[in-house]
Amino acid sequence: MTTSPDISFYKPVSFSETTITELMIPSYSNFGGKIHGGILLSLMDKVAYVCAAKHAGNYCVTASIDTVDFLQPVEVGELVSLMASVNYVGNTSLVVGIRVISENVKTNVVNHTNTSYFTMVAKDDDNKPAQIPGLILENRTQVRRFIEAKRRKEIKQNYKKEVDHVAVPDEIEECEVLLSGERAVLVK
Numbered sequence: 001m002t003t004s005p006d007i008s009f010y011k012p013v014s015f016s017e018t019t020i021t022e023l024m025i026p027s028y029s030n031f032g033g034k035i036h037g038g039i040l041l042s043l044m045d046k047v048a049y050v051c052a053a054k055h056a057g058n059y060c061v062t063a064s065i066d067t068v069d070f071l072q073p074v075e076v077g078e079l080v081s082l083m084a085s086v087n088y089v090g091n092t093s094l095v096v097g098i099r100v101i102s103e104n105v106k107t108n109v110v111n112h113t114n115t116s117y118f119t120m121v122a123k124d125d126d127n128k129p130a131q132i133p134g135l136i137l138e139n140r141t142q143v144r145r146f147i148e149a150k151r152r153k154e155i156k157q158n159y160k161k162e163v164d165h166v167a168v169p170d171e172i173e174e175c176e177v178l179l180s181g182e183r184a185v186l187v188k
């Protein structure tokens with residue numbers, strides 16, 4: 001028989017759901033006239049922080065960011081909205097899922113720019129990882145996001161183990177075979 005957890009230290013996802021909308025001004029653009037990826041990353045970090053800190057009730061730091069694929073360029077003059085919610089909680093860390101959209105106010109065209117997942121860690125007054133409240137899931141979407149985040153965490157742990165064991169021969173000549181078919185050449 002499973003016992004119900006004491007949820008007095010739990011918070012619902014809705015408690016910390018956060019949306020930030022920002023106008024893309026000319027100083028955010030690159031030489032090609034599109035918005036710098038770094039501007040979007042900075043905004044994502046900001047919304048992740050707000051969402052994480054609200055849930056944690058504490059100061060938080062960014063521990064890691066899952067792959068960020070920029071699916072569509074963002075233009076100067078567009079509105080970018082970043083919607084963040086807590087997808088998963090561990091003991092002292094939580095995962096914030098962020099969906100980014102851009103909107104042309106004249107044409108009403110809305111583009112999905114990217115989705116990413118930020119792992120944030122709560123810190124106490126001594127700068128040590130602090131326990132965060134559990135998560136109250138209230139619908140199937142929130143359950144799906146929680147389970148997907150848990151799976152991504154497992155995959156990431158396995159990926160790290162594999163990457164840490166990538167073998168590169170000590171002798172540089174033996175590396176040539178690994179370069180075969182690649183657009184790189186070893187010049188000795």
Ligand SMILES: CC(C)(COP(=O)(O)OP(=O)(O)OC[C@H]1O[C@@H](n2cnc3c(N)ncnc32)[C@H](O)[C@@H]1OP(=O)(O)O)[C@@H](O)C(=O)NCCC(=O)NCCS
Pocket residue numbers: 060061062063064089090091092093094119121129
């Ligand atoms: C992230 C950081 C807090 C982890 O500290 P630590 O002493 O290694 O803490 P722990 O090993 O006890 O891990 C604490 C939690 O963070 C998680 N964590 C640590 N590194 C992680 C990583 N790279 N990716 C995902 N989660 C991570 C752990 O899984 C653990 O989660 P849990 O308590 O929910 O199980 C620490 O490395 C740090 O402060 N990094 C700098 C953060 C920073 O400056 N960010 C940019 C500016 S905000």
